[in-house]
Amino acid sequence: MLPQVLTASRAGRRRLVALVGPPASGKSTLAGMVAEQLTAAGTKTVVVPMDGFHLDNSLLYAQGLLPRKGAPETFDVGGLLRVVSALAETDTVYFPKFDRNSDIAVAGAGVVSQTCDTVIVEGNYLLFDAFGWRDLQAYWDFSIQLDVPLPVLRDRLIDRWLSHGLTHDQAIDRAEQNDLRNAERIVASALEADVTVSC
DSSP, rough: OOOHHHHSOOOOSSSSEEEEETTSSSHHHHHHHHHHHHHHHHOOOOEEEGGBBBBHHHHHTTTOOGGGGTBEEEEEEEEHHHHHHHTTTTSSSSEEEEETTTTEEEEEEEOOOOOOOOOEESSSTTOOOTGGGGGGGGGGGEEEEOOHHHHHHHHHHHHHHHHTOOHHHHHHIIIIIIHHHHHHHHHHBBBOOOEEEEO
16 A cells, blocks of 8 residues: 555645545554554655544534534534645644544644645545535545445444443444444445555
8 A cells, every 4th residue: 555655646745645434444543554654664644633623512512413423514524624725735734633532622733744745634524425525535646445344343333432431232322323324424425535445
């Protein structure tokens, strides 16, 4: 995968790579590994997680969307587009990160500095064929889609929620009633990636 990323042509000063997949597909882990390898190879790389663009819980509660947190409509897609549009050319770009322990996005928690050559943006909906989201595709110099069977995702998601202190029944409910529904939407409305990786 590294040679494909390194040889991908770029539209701007920085190379922008989208790493896309459903919840619990391994996006964050793979993005971190690839970024480390690229940096070690002399291509300084930063990971920008889409999760930093979660809307605040107070807004989601007011809109009746809190139980569906993680669905496309629970993100600030406009804010994500503004940051992504700046990444290719702007010297220094600050971006929010999501604090899972506090369940809140933290503004200005990450930075893409002048010395950064490549940015890996990782998230669920970076190749999602829906209003607002599909506009992101034009910015990617290279895109990677992770393909994980739904039964595998279900097991991983249940384990994730158990590790966050939910009971077994609560973890199953959270996985089946929210995360897997989002995963199905991602698969049903996926735009084509340059590379698909089966995990």
